[in-house]
Amino acid sequence: MDGGGVRWKNRDAAAIADADPMSKIIYRLQSSLEQSETCGLFSGSAVLIQAGSELTKLLNRACFGRPIITAPPTSSCSLKGTKYKLDGEQQSADLQWFQLGMEEAFYLNYSLNCLTICRSTREGRQNLNAEEIWRHMKERQKMFLQHYKAYSHLRAKNWVVRSGLQYGADFVAYRHHPALVHSEYAVIISSESDVGQARLTTWSDWQSTLRLCGSVAKTLLVLSIMPRGNKTDETSPTCLDDYFVEEFEIRGWIAEKHREDPRSGKDKT
Incomplete structure (x- = not known):
């Protein structure tokens, strides 16, 4: 891939990209997810994560997931050791929900090893290993x-x-x-x-x-x-x-x- 058809959106864009390459942004995202011990929750064919202001900026800059407004399913998950109810209760104003596609979530989990993924059970949250996540995603998406x-x-x-x-x-x-x-x-x-x-x-x-x-x-x-x-x-x-x-x-x-x-x-x- 030589990327011969580069079309920058403004005259300063190339310089901005060179000054902050995507590899460095991904590294900062990886470090932030590891430090925050962020947990992703399965929701159908997507994975939901809750992010503070700094992690939100990094997810946006690295182009992982999309911010959402709708409430996730009833369950609980943790961010920096604090448990948050996901049953419609008021959430902290500086927290943002992100919806990750399956490829995005598995890349963070398996390739970068910086995101835990769990599922909701009657007993509470259950962390999944790579094989369990893999099987779930293959069941949801044939290819x-x-x-x-x-x-x-x-x-x-x-x-x-x-x-x-x-x-x-x-x-x-x-x-x-x-x-x-x-x-x-x-x-x-x-x-x-x-x-x-x-x-x-x-x-x-x-x-x-x-x-x-x-x-x-x-x-x-x-x-x-x-x-x-x-x-x-x-x-x-x-x-x-x-x-x-x-x-x-x-x-x-x-x-x-x-x-x-x-x-x-x-x-x-």
């Missing part, structure tokens, strides 16, 4: 393994990854915070496991997808999730090591840029 492998692949390279649903893609990837730069890539995940549901299987699929990407000034990035050998046991997240990611940047061919200039007898490129 979670492939989606997480692609998400973590991009995040590890310090790309900001967001949903690409509005562009007909799995993800969109930003060089830095979306307030500073437009997304450069529309990401589609390809895998041997999505037989019968695979996209981009015909020329018309490719043509329409490339036209859409071109109309929103994005490069199509296909991430192919491939097994290293024979099929492995997918009941544990350790199976992620048995897969690798191949990147394919797909760009439309523009005839006007490649035809010969009749006045000079030279190719325009």
Whole structure:
């Protein structure tokens, strides 16, 4: 990925991004989550966390989750050792609820090892280990393994990854915070496991997808999730090591840029 289509949103944006790279922001977020002993609570296909003002700033800057206003389900969770009721009681004014997608939550839990995830039971809150979280997420999302492998692949390279649903893609990837730069890539995940549901299987699929990407000034990035050998046991997240990611940047061919200039007898490129 060369990120050739960088479109900063203002003339100072590139300098701001260089002065505070995403890798450093992620490190500060990781440290803050570890120190606060923040616990995420499963809510359907998302994970809810409660953040103080400093953690809220870091989550926003690192582009993890989205702030929410609606009350989470009845339960309890802790922040810095203090128990908070989640049954509609008044919460502290400096606390903000965030909703993390499953890939985001598992990245913080498994890859960065800085977020505990729990579930609500009749006996109270129950912390989950990585295998239990993995099984829960795979049950909620059939292609979670492939989606997480692609998400973590991009995040590890310090790309900001967001949903690409509005562009007909799995993800969109930003060089830095979306307030500073437009997304450069529309990401589609390809895998041997999505037989019968695979996209981009015909020329018309490719043509329409490339036209859409071109109309929103994005490069199509296909991430192919491939097994290293024979099929492995997918009941544990350790199976992620048995897969690798191949990147394919797909760009439309523009005839006007490649035809010969009749006045000079030279190719325009």
